[in-house]
Amino acid sequence: MNNRFHNPVTKAIHPDDTVATLSNYRSAQVHGKDEYRPMIRRFYELVTDFYEFAWGSSFHFAPTRNGASFEESIVSHQYFLADALALSPGMKVLDVGCGVGGPQRSIAKKYRVYVTGLNISEYQLQKCEEYNEKSDLQQLCHTLHGDFMAIPAEDETFDVAYHIEAIPHAPDKKGVYDEIFRVLKPGGFFAGYDWCMTPSYDADCAAHRQIKKDIEFGNALPQIATFTNVNENLQAAGFELLETRDRALDADTATPWYSPLEGSVTTLRGFPRSRVGRKLISTLLHALEKIRVVPKGTFETCEILNIAADSLVAGGRLGIFTPMYFHSARKP
Numbered sequence: 107m108n109n110r111f112h113n114p115v116t117k118a119i120h121p122d123d124t125v126a127t128l129s130n131y132r133s134a135q136v137h138g139k140d141e142y143r144p145m146i147r148r149f150y151e152l153v154t155d156f157y158e159f160a161w162g163s164s165f166h167f168a169p170t171r172n173g174a175s176f177e178e179s180i181v182s183h184q185y186f187l188a189d190a191l192a193l194s195p196g197m198k199v200l201d202v203g204c205g206v207g208g209p210q211r212s213i214a215k216k217y218r219v220y221v222t223g224l225n226i227s228e229y230q231l232q233k234c235e236e237y238n239e240k241s242d243l244q245q246l247c248h249t250l251h252g253d254f255m256a257i258p259a260e261d262e263t264f265d266v267a268y269h270i271e272a273i274p275h276a277p278d279k280k281g282v283y284d285e286i287f288r289v290l291k292p293g294g295f296f297a298g299y300d301w302c303m304t305p306s307y308d309a310d311c312a313a314h315r316q317i318k319k320d321i322e323f324g325n326a327l328p329q330i331a332t333f334t335n336v337n338e339n340l341q342a343a344g345f346e347l348l349e350t351r352d353r354a355l356d357a358d359t360a361t362p363w364y365s366p367l368e369g370s371v372t373t374l375r376g377f378p379r380s381r382v383g384r385k386l387i388s389t390l391l392h393a394l395e396k397i398r399v400v401p402k403g404t405f406e407t408c409e410i411l412n413i414a415a416d417s418l419v420a421g422g423r424l425g426i427f428t429p430m431y432f433h434s435a436r437k438p
Contacts, residue, residue: 114159114387115400116407118151118229124403127151135323142277142328143226143253149326150227152407154206160383163237164208166271166299167364167429169357176366183299183353183430184209184270185216190297190349190434191266193217200224200264202254202286202298203272207234207247214246222264224250224257254282262291271429274301277328279335283343290437296345297434302331304352307426317421324414336433345435353430354422363429364422367415381419384412 119127127148134145157165168183170176187209193199195218201210204223214221225231231249238247252258254276267286276282286296301321308314318330337350354363368381392405421427 114156114391114408115404116152116155118154121401124152124401124407128403128406131326135326142275145326145328146226146275150230153411154227154230154233156408156411158206162208163206164212164270165205166209167366169353169355169363169430170361170365171356171358180208181212184212186353187268187270187297187299187432188213188217190432191268191295193219193266195219197265198222198263200257200259200267200286200289202267202269202282203275204230204234204249205272206230207237207249209270210234210247211238211241211243214243215241218246220246220248222248222250224252224254226251226253254285257285257289259289261288263289264294265291266295266297268296269298269300271299271301273298274325274327274330279331279339280342283340283345287343287345287437292437294437295348295434296437297432299353299430299432300331300336301325301327301429302333302336302352302427302431304426304428305333306424307332314424314426317417317424317426320413320417321421321427324410324412324417330427333431336431340433340435344437346438348434348436350431350433352428353432354428362422364419367419381415384408384415388412 116124131145131148131152134148162177164180166180166183168179170179174182197219199213199219199221201221201223204210204225207223210221210223213219223234225234228251231251234249238244250258255278267290273279273282290296303318321327322330333350337347340347357363388405388408391400391408394400395402395405418427
């Protein structure tokens, strides 16, 4: 296997605990907002290594234009957000829900800013710290273990803040925006990309409702917001809205944001993300689980991610869902 890939079998938990973790994850989903913390922790224990295997170290989508590669598009999407924050060297930046730190490192390296990655997952933070050190960016990139509903930082600590597809996990939009507002200095910018149902979503349509439900199930989400939900809650938290729009519309029509999940099987890097690649990996893991080469529960974890991918593609094709509702705001 190419050394650019990570083993998809989770190393976050002991192999004997995989089935129990899956059971606890399903149970937490039933309770939704009431158990979002354990739900998110268990979800990322199960899927982080799968994500890295197929996606790399930046767990987000991006619009693709002018024949740019997947990797180039991902980085460009991060820089677009960074430019909205008006970054300058030496600024203190908060990455809300940093994953394993791909965007953190990209932004810190280009803009020479100090980026603190906040994450509720200790496993992801451990990986993030290791990658920061390997990239020789440990002076600029730092980590902070905590819940974005109660950020463990003093008031007015950061110059600016951003999130990339992290706040969809929040059980209460205004609650997380309140916390970000609190830790920002006056005049500080906050920008991000959120997962939203678009105005084309019809709650009376059974097919639309099922797609929404599958996206939530496959991605550990309590409830997917609308554009209006995001805007109103930002303003309710005290932010001044500067710009909002769906960046999915910036992509070339031939390469929509969801194309990596259905697309090319012609490259080694793209194959695990494609529908054919996902199906083959799932079949292989099922066989390996049968002969006990991988832990029991690995196949089910893969199937959850396949449900997530298929529903995201379905929502994207119908134009009822976007993972990149861009919003920029300012703390007065």
